[in-house]
Amino acid sequence: xxxxxxxxxxxxxxxxxxxxxxxxxxxxxxxxxxxxxxxxxxxxxxxxxxxxxxxxxxxxxxxxxxxxxxxxxxxxxxxxxxxxxxxxxxxxxxxxxxxxxxxxxxxxxxxxxxxxxxxxxxxxxxxxxxxxxxxxxxxxxxxxxxxxxxxxxxxxxxxxxxxxxxxxxxxxxxxxxxxxxxxxxxxxxxxxxxxxxxxxxxxxxxxxxxxxxxxxxxxxxxxxxxxxxxxxxxxxxxxxxxxxxxxxxxxxxxxxxxxxxxxxxxxxxxxxxxxxxxxxxxxxxxxxxxxxxxxxxxxxxxxxxxxxxxxxxxxxxxxxxxxxxxxxxxxxxxxxxxxxxxxx
Ligand SMILES: [Zn+2]
Ligand SMILES: [Zn+2]
Numbered sequence: 001x002x003x004x005x006x007x008x009x010x011x012x013x014x015x016x017x018x019x020x021x022x023x024x025x026x027x028x029x030x031x032x033x034x035x036x037x038x039x040x041x042x043x044x045x046x047x048x049x050x051x052x053x054x055x056x057x058x059x060x061x062x063x064x065x066x067x068x069x070x071x072x073x074x075x076x077x078x079x080x081x082x083x084x085x086x087x088x089x090x091x092x093x094x095x096x097x098x099x100x101x102x103x104x105x106x107x108x109x110x111x112x113x114x115x116x117x118x119x120x121x122x123x124x125x126x127x128x129x130x131x132x133x134x135x136x137x138x139x140x141x142x143x144x145x146x147x148x149x150x151x152x153x154x155x156x157x158x159x160x161x162x163x164x165x166x167x168x169x170x171x172x173x174x175x176x177x178x179x180x181x182x183x184x185x186x187x188x189x190x191x192x193x194x195x196x197x198x199x200x201x202x203x204x205x206x207x208x209x210x211x212x213x214x215x216x217x218x219x220x221x222x223x224x225x226x227x228x229x230x231x232x233x234x235x236x237x238x239x240x241x242x243x244x245x246x247x248x249x250x251x252x253x254x255x256x257x258x259x260x261x262x263x264x265x266x267x268x269x270x271x272x273x274x275x276x277x278x279x280x281x282x283x284x285x286x287x288x289x290x291x292x293x294x295x296x297x298x299x300x301x302x303x304x305x306x307x308x309x310x311x312x313x314x315x316x317x318x319x320x321x322x323x324x325x326x327x328x329x330x331x332x333x334x335x336x337x338x339x340x341x342x343x344x
Contacts, residue, residue: 002344003057003120004323006113009047012327014320017057020116020124025072028128030064030082034141035118036314037061037323037340038149039175039242040086040265042331044112048267059119059342060086060110061149063141073128082132083148083300084125085292086110091130101130102291119323121344133296139304142317142341146180146310147299149292150339153263154180154240155299156290158188161236161261165189170225170234170253171211174202176339177263178240179313182211185238187307192228196221196249201336208312225253232256239264244271251277259284313339320344 005015020029038061043049066080076082089096089104096104108126111117116124125131135144154177163169167190171181174197185193186209195206195213203213214221225234233255239247242264250260251274260283278285302308315338318326326340 001121002320003116004059004320004342005055006044006058007054010045010331012045012058012324014323015055017116017120020122022068022070023124024126025070026127026129027070028066028073028076028125028132029068030062030123030125031067032062032064032118032120032123032344033081034063034145035059035061035120035320035342035344036145037119037326037330037342038086039177041111041327043265043267045327045331053113056113057116057120058111059117061145062118062123063135063145063148064123067122069128076128076132076134081135081137083135083144083296084132085152085296086149088115088126088131089293090127096130099294100291101293102289119320119342119344121320130293133293133300135300136304139300142311142314143303143309144300145341146176146313146339147296147303149290150176151180151184151299151308151310152292152295153177153290154182155184155295157181157238157240157261157263158184160286160288161238161259163188163190163236166191167235168192168194168225168229170194170196170221170237171240172196172237172246172249172253173240173264174199174206174213175240176313178238179205179209179338180310181238181240181263182206182209183308183310186210187302194221194225194228194234199333202338205313205338221249222252229255234258236261238262242266244268247271251283254281254283256281256283259286262287263290314341315339317341317343
């Protein structure tokens with residue numbers, strides 16, 4: 001089959017690789033109908049995470065059709081359409097039983113050299129029963145695919161920030177996760193969602209979603225935040241960039257007694273935490289990777305009912321063969337690219 005393979009920093013190729021086969025009784029083989037390129041894929045693409053091997057298949061955001069099921073897979077049949085998260089989780093370990101699949105003891109990530117990824121014609125999904133969610137026919141791929149990672153992560157960020165009606169919410173970053181967090185925050189009837197970035201097209205998209213865009217390259221976002229909060233600072237600040245400077249700014253934007261919810265993926269191992277300020281101001285600080293599976297059904301329902309429309313962030317749809325171009329424009333913010341969908 002054809003698949004997108006990592007060939008070294010800033011180099012992906014569309015290669016011929018072996019078709020996946022059922023290996024464990026809990027496996028399912030999907031024919032991938034859509035696969036997206038994620039900001040986390042760029043950590044590998046940009047050479048920011050150690051990648052000792054090349055030639056592995058990339059990608060972890062997907063919608064597909066079941067073509068084959070293992071002997072132990074109940075409730076999934078060939079022909080059914082499904083969406084799934086960026087990692088397979090067992091459903092039975094200590095963490096899975098406590099609804100925390102992102103800490104599954106037997107977790108397997110797609111697309112980072114461990115499990116072959118989803119930017120391919122076919123995908124093997126271990127623990128299929130607890131990793132995948134069925135899709136209703138009423139939801140086309142482009143409306144469903146983002147629940148598998150960035151939309152769930154946006155919702156998780158909002159939930160962990162405990163956004164309440166009337167709150168002033170700041171979202172640092174207008175990439176796919178930031179825009180999804182803005183969309184999800186608006187479900188909770190905040191007073192305003194202030195969206196910070198410096199890329200004009202992304203700020204424009206934040207405005208379309210219903211947030212108040214603030215261009216940090218044109219002035220201090222703190223002035224806008226103070227203006228909307230009687231100078232207190234924001235009730236909730238969401239970090240959706242994955243960079244120390246962005247995280248540091250959250251501590252400037254949050255009010256005493258407020259919450260910071262960080263979901264950006266960091267490449268730095270450590271961060272100088274402002275302990276004295278956090279103590280004096282009774283701050284809540286939460287950080288983590290989203291337990292995606294917990295949000296799939298809930299978000300699909302909100303999309304079906306018209307409460308959420310993540311398709312607004314999909315700027316480019318390309319055939320799988322053009323994946324290298326997709327990575328190039330996404331990584332370089334070229335051609336107003338926010339999110340790329342690949343069609344194998
Ligand atoms: Zn992703
Ligand atoms: Zn588990």
